[in-house]
Amino acid sequence: MSNLTSIKPGKAGTSRVLKEQLLYSGRWSELVEFSYEDDEKQVRNWEGLHRKHMAAAVIIIAKLKPSGRYILIRQFRPPTDSYILEFPAGLVDPGENLETTATRELLEETGYVGTVEKISPDLFSSPGILSESVSYAHLSVDEMLPENQQPVAKNEPGEFITVFLKYPEEISTFFNEETEQNVQFDVKLYTYFMAQGLL
Numbered sequence: 001m002s003n004l005t006s007i008k009p010g011k012a013g014t015s016r017v018l019k020e021q022l023l024y025s026g027r028w029s030e031l032v033e034f035s036y037e038d039d040e041k042q043v044r045n046w047e048g049l050h051r052k053h054m055a056a057a058v059i060i061i062a063k064l065k066p067s068g069r070y071i072l073i074r075q076f077r078p079p080t081d082s083y084i085l086e087f088p089a090g091l092v093d094p095g096e097n098l099e100t101t102a103t104r105e106l107l108e109e110t111g112y113v114g115t116v117e118k119i120s121p122d123l124f125s126s127p128g129i130l131s132e133s134v135s136y137a138h139l140s141v142d143e144m145l146p147e148n149q150q151p152v153a154k155n156e157p158g159e160f161i162t163v164f165l166k167y168p169e170e171i172s173t174f175f176n177e178e179t180e181q182n183v184q185f186d187v188k189l190y191t192y193f194m195a196q197g198l199l
Contacts, residue, residue, distance in 0.1 A: 014037075014041075015039050017034050017036045018037055018043065019034075020032045020033065020034045020035070021033045021035075023047070026052075028051065029049050029052060030049065030050045030051075030052060031047065032047070032049070032050060033045055033046070033047050034046045034048060048129055048131060049131065050131050050132075051132050055091040055132070056098075056122065056132065056134065057090065057133070058090060058092060058105065058134070058135055058136075058137045059089045059136050060088040060090075060105060060137050061137070061138050061192065062087075062088065062112065062114050062139040062140075062141050063139070063141065064112075064148075065141065065142055066144075067143060067167070068167060068168065069165040070165070070166050070171070071088060071110055071112060071141065071163065071164075071165060072087065072163070072164045072189070073086060073087070073110065073163055073164070074164070074178070074183060075159065075161045075162070076160065082182070082183070084184050085175070085178050085183050085189060087188065087192075088109045088110055089105065089109075089134075090109070098119050098135050099116045101137075102119075103116065108153065108155065108156070109155065110151060110161075110163045111151025111153040112141050112148055113141070113147045114139035114140060114141040115142075116137055116138070116139055117139065117140050119136070120136040120137075121135065122135055123136070168196070168198055171198040172198060172199055175193075175199060
């Protein structure tokens with residue numbers, strides 16, 4: 001067993017990345033090899049992925065008011081060879097803040113206009129391989145506004161997004177129906193509704 005008694009209480013550790021080497025650069029991502037020093041000062045190597053330009057992402061938990069329905073989407077994700085049920089989401093453009101990204105992406109993917117209520121800290125969904133940080137953006141969508149009566153999404157070319165509006169009490173049944181169609185689930189969506197006690 002490793003002897004980590006030198007680490008002071010309350011301190012996470014002393015591991016740190018020493019350098020990284022680019023192995024492959026694609027259109028949207030980069031494969032890199034990290035050289036890092038572990039807590040015992042041993043140098044090790046690790047492979048990982050960066051988004052190009054180190055872009056962060058926003059996960060949008062949007063709720064219609066006053067009905068309380070959630071806005072969910074389904075789209076095909078090539079790396080999984082599956083349709084994935086997920087929250088609306090998107091990458092932060094250079095110079096954007098998280099609030100701007102959240103409202104922009106909600107409009108583009110679903111057609112709805114929302115107001116940001118709160119933003120989470122930076123989080124990591126797959127830190128063993130991916131450097132991308134994500135933040136939850138909680139948005140309120142006033143369904144009484146004229147622009148939210150018959151929303152029209154502004155999907156980018158190649159995006160084929162299906163939008164669903166679901167009451168909390170419909171989530172479990174809806175997920176079962178999606179499972180029967182071989183639809184898969186984004187981990188952030190699934191764990192959110194598990195934490196809400198809806199699954």
